[in-house]
Amino acid sequence: MQNTPVPGVSKRGQAAPSSPIRRLEPFALEAKKKGVKVYPLHIGQPDVETPPPFFDAVEGFRRGESARKTLAYGPSAGNPELIAGIAAYYAAKGIPVKPSDVIITLGGSEAVSFAIMASCDPGDELLIPEPLFPGYTNLAAVLNVRVVPITTSVRNGYHLPSRDEIESKITPRTRAILLSHPGNPTGVVYTPEEVSLVAGLALRHGLFILADEVYREFVYDETARYVSFASLDGAADRVIIADSISKRFSACGARVGCIVSRNPDVMRTVLKFCQSRGCPPVLEQIGARTLYEMNADEYLKGVNREYAARRDTLFNILNSIEGVVCRKPEGAFYIMAKLPVDDAEKFVVWLLGTFSQDGETVMGAPGEGFYATPGAGKDEMRLAYVLKEEDLVRAGSLLKAGLAAYPGRLALPSPA
Ligand SMILES: Cc1ncc(COP(=O)(O)O)c(C=O)c1O
Incomplete structure (x- = not known):
């Protein structure tokens, strides 16, 4: 996303990109004000208890x-x-x-x-x-x-x-x-x-x-x-x-x-x-x-088991959506997914501003900001599996429903 020039502000300050993880949070806030529940898969903020x-x-x-x-x-x-x-x-x-x-x-x-x-x-x-x-x-x-x-x-x-x-x-x-x-x-x-x-x-x-x-x-x-x-x-x-x-x-x-x-x-x-x-x-x-x-060993073992299960849950949901391409992560707690959409940032804004199902929606982080190569990642989204499994299942099904309803969804190539 292009920054608008600001007179007097340093060039390096102006050149610094805003965070693709946090930049769209005002849209989530608006959705919440309208009474829509947002499942936050855009940020690596675990719901796990601090010891x-x-x-x-x-x-x-x-x-x-x-x-x-x-x-x-x-x-x-x-x-x-x-x-x-x-x-x-x-x-x-x-x-x-x-x-x-x-x-x-x-x-x-x-x-x-x-x-x-x-x-x-x-x-x-x-x-x-x-x-x-x-x-x-x-x-x-x-x-x-x-x-x-x-x-x-x-x-x-x-x-x-x-x-x-x-x-x-x-x-x-x-x-x-x-x-x-x-x-x-x-x-x-x-x-x-x-x-x-x-x-x-x-x-x-x-x-x-x-x-x-x-x-x-x-x-x-x-x-x-x-x-x-x-x-x-x-x-x-x-x-x-x-x-x-x-x-x-x-x-x-x-x-x-x-x-x-x-x-x-x-x-x-x-x-x-x-x-x-x-x-x-x-x-x-x-x-x-x-x-x-x-x-810490016992604590970390338990947390690892939890994240591994969450990873499998989110990965299986994503894998079941036609047109989504991703790999099962080996570690950390994120999945980078290619989506059948024109522009993942527009899709996230649409998910937060227009779409909801039973008063709920989901938020991911648009992929472009995860690349230094200009134009790369426009149809990708990063999802964090930091929520407990039942919330992840719901968030995944909202993503699936959102993709089905999104007007900017790309037609999938017909099977040969
Ligand atoms: C790869 C990576 N490095 C560093 C950080 C920053 O971590 P901290 O909260 O400790 O500043 C993050 C946070 O998401 C991260 O994902």
Whole structure:
């Protein structure tokens, strides 16, 4: 979507795209005002309960030993106990991370932005497999970094193209490759071979690997062996990880994430960025500490089972709709679906403004904003399977009914 020029406002501000995930929310608000219930599949906001110890710890702040009455600044790098907890989490996974390799950020979002800032200068190029998380294109625009897409396809489950194809995109301005692993919006989980391929390219061309692993705990297929980019010992100083409690512990509103790198120069640089914003949220870090102290394995196993069932439910519904093309995701909690419509954004606006069935409708995120290639993804939609199964079933049937009634529905090719 084209931005309208605003006199006096910076060019980079004007060039930054608005979020395809949030941009159409005013239409949902209008629908709600008219009494229509909207099933929100457009945003990765899980309905899963945040572990109660998080809230207990926040409530306990004023009852602490020092009976604190002031909410003071904390350290720029974050709460030391939380940092120690995160380092221990990585160590338990066999990844040798020390507390000095961890800095707390305002969600995974700030970790990604610091990772780009630490690796790229204005005018540099950043490789990103697309479809991509729209936050990346927005951050890159704000930082004047050029996104060079590595286009992937539903046909092979959004796995990476050949080494030659990726290498053909590398120029003297390329500084880094940014990957969401498991992928938002595609659900791809890169194979151990793909992880080594990326490591090889990084070493050969002196690139940083910016690995966004906020969905690391959400891998559903036993066949998909998850290898974190953080475990690449041979390329440890090339890797910068973005991590977060938002999705892992269903604590999106806490705004607590972290950046992890075994490269001390990177960490020294990131600390300077941190100092300019003071500190991460103090109370929420106290809550977050408990998430790394509790037995998270049981919690995460249960949540994984739930998401795997939700994935199957939504995938089966989508698969049963004529003209819809998608792949079963291996991880994260999104499905990118190609729809038989003229324009997915118009379709979403129509779903929210015109369509309803028994006073209900559904919302997805239009696909175009998930691509850096102009014009790509116009007939795609990202759907998040973050609602409980009965709601997903209803949302899926609303989508099916909406597609059947939509005036911009494309005629399907007749069978040969
Ligand atoms: C791939 C990816 N990275 C980063 C984020 C940001 O996460 P946070 O809420 O921790 O800032 C999201 C949120 O949806 C995401 O999907």
